[in-house]
Amino acid sequence: MTDAPPILTNVQQIPVAEEPCERLNGCDICPEFHGCMLKRRETHESWLVGEKLKKIKHRLIITSGKGGVGKSTLTAGIAVALAKAGLRVALIDADIHGPNIPQMLVAPDSEAAKHQKGLQLDDIGIVPIVPMPDEAPGLGMISMDYFIESSDDAVMWKGPLKKDLIRQLVAAVNWGERDVLLFDLPPGTGDEPMMVTEIVDRIDGAVVVSTPQRVALLDARKSISMAGHLNVPVLGMVENMTDEDLFGADQVKKSADELNVPYLGNIPLDRRIIRLADEGRSIIIEHPESKAAEAITALTERIIGDLEK
Numbered sequence: 001m002t003d004a005p006p007i008l009t010n011v012q013q014i015p016v017a018e019e020p021c022e023r024l025n026g027c028d029i030c031p032e033f034h035g036c037m038l039k040r041r042e043t044h045e046s047w048l049v050g051e052k053l054k055k056i057k058h059r060l061i062i063t064s065g066k067g068g069v070g071k072s073t074l075t076a077g078i079a080v081a082l083a084k085a086g087l088r089v090a091l092i093d094a095d096i097h098g099p100n101i102p103q104m105l106v107a108p109d110s111e112a113a114k115h116q117k118g119l120q121l122d123d124i125g126i127v128p129i130v131p132m133p134d135e136a137p138g139l140g141m142i143s144m145d146y147f148i149e150s151s152d153d154a155v156m157w158k159g160p161l162k163k164d165l166i167r168q169l170v171a172a173v174n175w176g177e178r179d180v181l182l183f184d185l186p187p188g189t190g191d192e193p194m195m196v197t198e199i200v201d202r203i204d205g206a207v208v209v210s211t212p213q214r215v216a217l218l219d220a221r222k223s224i225s226m227a228g229h230l231n232v233p234v235l236g237m238v239e240n241m242t243d244e245d246l247f248g249a250d251q252v253k254k255s256a257d258e259l260n261v262p263y264l265g266n267i268p269l270d271r272r273i274i275r276l277a278d279e280g281r282s283i284i285i286e287h288p289e290s291k292a293a294e295a296i297t298a299l300t301e302r303i304i305g306d307l308e309k
């Protein structure tokens, strides 16, 4: 008579491993997904964020207290200017409720527009979108916009889900080696900046954007205070949509001086920025000689100089 096989409980059949899994892909695209032990999956993506970040030199956030002051415009502009200068850039559109970066950088007739509703995967993860392969080949981007059914859908996710998604935007993408990681954030001092700082662990600098209006300046102060609470060094304040006839000169500079933070310069109001953003094109590429493009390029050089110090 042969011995009967031992009767195992479910717990014995599926032992929980404590060590992190060392696969560089996200769990969602893993061939072992169904057989994998839950506990490993839970810790894998946090570990993976760390692995992805090891290959990225600088991490930067662009913030503002007030909405509509030009954060996304400047984040996109800085990303293009960095890539045009030959750097490798990862741009994460972490504005879950209003992801605008694809609209601003992906022209509807471009190759990148074909991925709008179908991201490509390789065996490491999601392949970042390269919006301007000829002019800015080093710029890779990912946005929440690619994960929602329709761009018109309102996203009403609560805290833990949001954090999980932001983590995925870092962990599940095959970023490879990058010089700079840039986050575009929603306005204000709410969940997202805090979540990004927690997930990424170390942010090397925050750029605070304000228009010259009093309300925007008051809210910009809150962003500076938030950066202090999160231990993120403030690289400085930048004035966007400068129009001296309307607001007078140096409004943001005065606030920066009062708050004792560096003033990084100003970007003039230029109507071409609005039209180009609607067409998914960048003033840095289309009108490099314009004052606005020159100012964004100078801002970018200043930022990279500060990060390299």
Ligand SMILES: Nc1ncnc2c1ncn2[C@@H]1O[C@H](COP(=O)(O)OP(=O)(O)OP(=O)(O)O)[C@@H](O)[C@H]1O
Residues within 6 Å of the ligand: 064, 066, 067, 068, 069, 070, 071, 072, 073, 074, 095, 098, 100, 185, 186, 187, 240, 241, 242, 267, 268, 269, 270, 271, 272, 273, 274, 275, 277, 292
């Ligand atoms: N320097 C500029 N000159 C002219 N228009 C600009 C300039 N900067 C931004 N804009 C325009 O202002 C509007 C708001 O800009 P943007 O979406 O970048 O702001 P935001 O701070 O990211 O907004 P939100 O808080 O909603 O994310 C857009 O239509 C953009 O094209």
Ligand code: SF4
Residues within 6 Å of the ligand: 021, 022, 023, 025, 026, 027, 028, 030, 031, 032, 033, 036, 037, 040, 041, 044
């Ligand atoms: S599902 Fe996730 S944790 Fe499990 S083996 Fe695959 S990558 Fe690793």
Ligand SMILES: [Mg+2]
Residues within 6 Å of the ligand: 071, 072, 073, 095, 100, 184, 185, 186
């Ligand atoms: Mg924005």
